[in-house]
Amino acid sequence: MNMTDPRMHLLELSGQRGVSLAQLSALIGRNSSYLQQFVRKGSPRKLEETDRRTLARFFGVDESQLGAPEENSRNPSGKLPRGDWVDVSRLALGASAGPGVLAGEEQAIGAFRFAARWLRAQGLDPAMLSAIAVAGDSMEPTLRDGDEILVDRTPRGLRDGIHVVRVDDAVLVKRLDTGRPGAIALVSDNPAYRPLELAPGDIEVIGRVVWKSGRL
Numbered sequence: 001m002n003m004t005d006p007r008m009h010l011l012e013l014s015g016q017r018g019v020s021l022a023q024l025s026a027l028i029g030r031n032s033s034y035l036q037q038f039v040r041k042g043s044p045r046k047l048e049e050t051d052r053r054t055l056a057r058f059f060g061v062d063e064s065q066l067g068a069p070e071e072n073s074r075n076p077s078g079k080l081p082r083g084d085w086v087d088v089s090r091l092a093l094g095a096s097a098g099p100g101v102l103a104g105e106e107q108a109i110g111a112f113r114f115a116a117r118w119l120r121a122q123g124l125d126p127a128m129l130s131a132i133a134v135a136g137d138s139m140e141p142t143l144r145d146g147d148e149i150l151v152d153r154t155p156r157g158l159r160d161g162i163h164v165v166r167v168d169d170a171v172l173v174k175r176l177d178t179g180r181p182g183a184i185a186l187v188s189d190n191p192a193y194r195p196l197e198l199a200p201g202d203i204e205v206i207g208r209v210v211w212k213s214g215r216l
Helices: 006-017 021-027 034-041 048-059 118-119
Strands: 083-094 108-115 129-135 148-152 161-169 170-180 183-187 196-198 202-213
Touching: 006 021, 006 034, 006 048, 021 034, 021 048, 083 118, 108 118, 170 202
Parallel strands: 083 129
Antiparallel strands: 083 108, 129 148, 148 202, 161 170, 161 202, 170 183, 183 196
């Protein structure tokens, strides 16, 4: 690879931002090894347009640095123009509000469209958002089975609030209670479920729940 190769640029940008290729793969709704294979093995030969655009927005670079033809490159500042709309990937991954579900492959199965202006007003970066479905009743009445939730994956320190977390191979949506010395409690809003206390190292925080939609 040479310095003009989009694979090299992606590797450099990943190192500068301090994010792994696995994290970037999740960002574009792909399995964890997708970008590793793109960089190391040249498969796929080039990034799909939607994947390339999401990564360019995340890094704030021109799409041409990630393989877009110069004449097709757009929005070189990486900023979203006013009035634009943003598609946030819906992942084929259920966040269990019950006993837990296996994560599996985090593949996109569609998208929700949001106004970029509204996302800016909420302080949200579209490149760090994913939508997933809630399964189970342990977070009722706040979140119900079948609700769609918007998850902000921006890295932050642990804090209280509703989050999507991974415990072993199970993905859960729970309220975090970080006020217990040496432990984090996963709390259900449904009083029928008891809190679960775990060591901080046993929990991977995927992101904070910042929005929900659901049927009336």
